[in-house]
Amino acid sequence: MQSEYVLEMKHITKRYGNNTVLSDVSLAVKPGEIHALLGENGAGKSTLMNTLFGMPVIHSTGGFEGEVFINGSKVNIASPQDAMTKGIGMVHQEFMLLPGFTITENIKLNREITKANPVSRILGKNLETLDMPSMSADSRKALDSVGMSISEDTLVKGLPVGYMQFVEIAREIDKTGMKLLVFDEPTAVLTESEATQLISVMKSIAESGIAIIFITHRLDEVMAASNSITILRDGKLAATRSAKDTSIVELAELMIGRKGESVVHAEPRSAHFDTVAMHLQDLKVNMPGEQVRGITMDIYEGEILGIGGLAGQGKLGIPNGVLGLYDMEGSVELFGQPLKAGDTKEALNAGIAMVSEDRKAVGLLLDQSIEDNIVFNAMQVKGNYLNKIGPFTLKNSSQIRKTAEEMIQELDIRCTGPTQASGTLSGGNQQKVCIARALCMSPRFLFVSEPTRGIDIGAKKLVLETLVKLNREQGMTIVIVSSELQELRSISDRIAIVSEGKLVDILAPSASDADFGLAMSGIKPSDHNKKEG
């Protein structure tokens, strides 16, 4: 039976334990069509693709519900290799290329063309000799079809990033019986002209009858390349649209949507902030996976600034760079004073505190007691909570205990007492310990990264309320970096949206969903609206 669709995924539901990450999602792709898959982080795009490729992470966590059809017949994809033999290929976001191999060797990796020799006749296929000339010929053909003229004998090491992307595509095309190709954020690392070339290559691949699933966050590319669009939101199917019946604004709206009610609500303030607390000038941070590529902005004293954007776009790089946890370039001024780059101790001494997004690895000493965790930075950096007796420096236990008890009370840390090991606390309470530690430094400027990641709703509310209280009562300047836009909109005065390592725009919390959606895909809303008239 021949089906209209090359791939159909019907009613896919996937749970990790009690956590439903995909619920009743369906996707249908026709042959020769470019189908864009849109969604924020955590919307379920990667889980859906993992399901399609039969990744071990899916099978080892109890599989999924729903059915997958290829060319109309039901299939069970057991592993990525299985997916490959069924004609599904992936162009990876991180290049799966070997630098020390030539382009040919990479294209033909583990699919080498071989010739039998006397030894292999006895000991098996693995010892067959490589047939380099036919491998090269195949690679040449594949390279030509993606419009690359470079020699197939070039080593991958030293190729420009854009070329690597095309080599990766050539490899997938070279596989026989390829029916469906998944492109995972292929344009993220490309220059504008390379991206344009990529889209035309994608179109010519699609014309040859291979279907393409195109995952990206750049809405303009979606409009330029795709025939139909599926949008996921919070693990559910938000909409399926045909490209000619929709607009960028509608897509942006569908992608962001309203995600329930906010847990806290800070009174919007009309007060104007005019004293600059921190000035970032062309900040570049080399944080793997969160590269910041030149951000200039002002943060005003007394405000709560939200920094939002999709994961991997660089928003987390900002606090980590300013605090000197990763290499940074550019300059940072704090209350008019220049801050030495990359010097964590000086940044802390200058009155900046940070609650890390990675509270287990960076934030907490998990085996240590709550009280030791709370005073750790203040003790090490500022030399507080110490008694000096002659040449020896001893901890001032009573003072530490007093501070810890105050903090436990104030932040409502649920624990058996200040001596409980912080590793045994729940996520929300661990987060509060991290905040308490930052507060012990009596900071003037507080960075909070992903404060509500992985904690339950009650704890979320408390953490956010604490931040608002600190801001309102003590006038502390707070920068909150979060993937949850709703949370940023509920407590921030202004929201900066970062995309591809650059600042796209600073929006008011009351700006429309479409504006936020556009900004997250790297399009400045006001520019877009102007263009559209």
Added chain:
Amino acid sequence: MHDLRKKINLAEVLRANAVTIMFVILCIVGLAFSGQTVSYVMYELFSRLSRNAFIVLALILPIVAGMGINFAITIGAMAAQISALWVIEWGISGLPGFLTAMLMTVPIAGFFGYLIGNLLNKMKGQEMIGGLILGYFANGLYQLLFLFIFGNLIPLKAPGLVIKGSTGVANTIDLSTDRGFKYALDGLVRVDFGTGLYIFCALFVVYALVQLVLKRSSKKQSLTTVAVCAGVCLVYQIPFVAQMFSMVTVPVVTFLVVVLLCLFNNALMKTRLGQQFRAVGQSRTVANVSGINVDRVRIIAIMISTVLAGWGQLIFVQNMGSFQTYGAHEQVGLYAGAAILVGGASIRKATNGQALLGCILFHLLFIVAPSAGKNLFGDAAIGEYFRVFISYGVIALALVMHAWSGVQAKKKKD
């Protein structure tokens, strides 16, 4: 601009080959101060090369497969010694004995290699320290086997194998008796240096021409080989040069076996399996994604390496004529590892040429260091100390340089 680039390249070359260059200098200085004649040094060098080159070459495969220096070849040497013991016990002497021992080494070393490979797969990234410690641990089991099980639970009948008036295998196993296989390989064809040189040059020329006829190599490559061989033979005609090699005798078959192993290493790299070794060596993730069974490939690499190391140890003991039952294997991994690093290999990249060059330089220093130490400091022990110190130093240096070049590469990327 052009000059500048050249200069940087020169600095790069110096840095990349720092260990090798340092060793060349050390060898020259050592040679000058040792007071030994060149012909004696050459004589020593060639006998050491014939017995050590094979085991160094056994290290290449795991390096290519990204597992670093396989210090666990010690265990391959143990397998060889177990085989040697039983061949003597059975009284199979000469070449048949040697071949039996080789054959017997294959399953024993292969099995050990399989176990080692499985363990190293559980400690990816720490293969070298894992292999080193595994070697020490296996030494304990080996002693249990030789002290308690052999000659006690399993009686040994051959004279001289068991400690007199006690149980357990004797301290030294002698291969020069009529039950042993001393010189089984070396003694087959032994010619003076000139004849050996002509034989090997002729072989290389024939090989190059065959490759040319089969169109496997370019005209330029083949002609270069022919020219180099002719040149070497011509140089040997100079009496002064011939004098330097006058004491050397060449065990043709042993060197032939070494050449065969080099060819094997090369041929293997041109197969699908070889491609898998190289892929796994560069990135386990990428190899895995393209459907290569990474763990299996790594186990195969270690198995082949362990078996080859066992054969290497057999070549070593047949040349020495006897071996220390409880100590002959102990330093094998360390010395072979140091030798290959001296030749310019790193823990990520190694070739036949580097292994052979390393073997030559490392053993050259071994030969000249004691007498140079005696002449310079009045004590041979200082030279001895010096060479042990250097073998550890070379390994440490190679590891530091590896870490350093990693940092450099990262900086460059930024």
